[in-house]
Amino acid sequence: MKHTVITAALLCALACPAFAADGQKADPNDPCAIVLCLAGKLDGSSPAECDPMYKTFMSVKKKNKHGFLPGHTSDARKKMLNQCPSADSGTINKIISKFGRLSGW
Template sequence: MQSFPALRAGTLALACVLAPATHAVATDLLTGIPRLACEATLCLSSGLRPNECSPSLDHYFDIKKYSKHGLDWSATADARRSFLSQCPASTDQGMPERIDAISRGAGKCDPDYLNRTYADTAYKWRKHEFGGDSGQTVYEVHPLPTVTLDQLPTYCVVYNDHSWTHELSVRYVGRPTMGGHWVKVEDYDAAQAKWDADHGGIWASGWNFSLTDPRHRADH
């Protein structure tokens, strides 16, 4: 992966760093939408987003398309792709693919979005039997907030793993049935160690874990 380009005099560095050096145009020589498009492409290629990124990112994320059912993600991605394509470097080798990956993934592949969108409930439970075979079964059940998606969607894999992307990766901590969730890759080791400590030992001993309430299964 390439390093995030250095900042210069309060502006983002050369627009030509966005692609192979076929453009000798600096972002500080661009104005209006082309400048915002170049800066947004650069900023959205990294998890490192300084204050200089704010105007272009505000413009990018303000682009939203709606249908009668609410936010239309497909149309929104198309509109955002169209905006990024107004950067002069957007037609250089590899850039159309990069812009497509950004438009599909930016804002939808960070831990906050993944944890919110795929939030669900898991269950920690065990059975108590009273009176032998003909007796009563009582379930002790504890709901657990969890995130059921533990593999990145394809569009996130493309966005995170692009050869020009820098420090965007996220990783899944834990298990879907036991309160798993997404974190930034730099936070993974500490988060996984904490999850292991919190979800092992006595906490897990003698318990079952599932994504369905065992009492519902028992009713059928």
């Protein structure tokens, strides 16, 4: 758990101005902000500021004529998170393991 929290803090400090101190809203489409919020959610933190990032992550869904495809959805979500250059691959894998195959919260 401590590793995830430390990774999330480093991610925020080094990579992305996800939550600006001057009151600006984070871009809900920023993969680094999404990783940061989901890493916090892994540890049980779920601030309201992250709701747009959760929505963006969960909006990535793959379907075919038979319905929802959890494996394809998981792959697409992982590809989106991997667009954050400073994201730890271990953290991304944990996020995908827990939330990647979900069709909704």
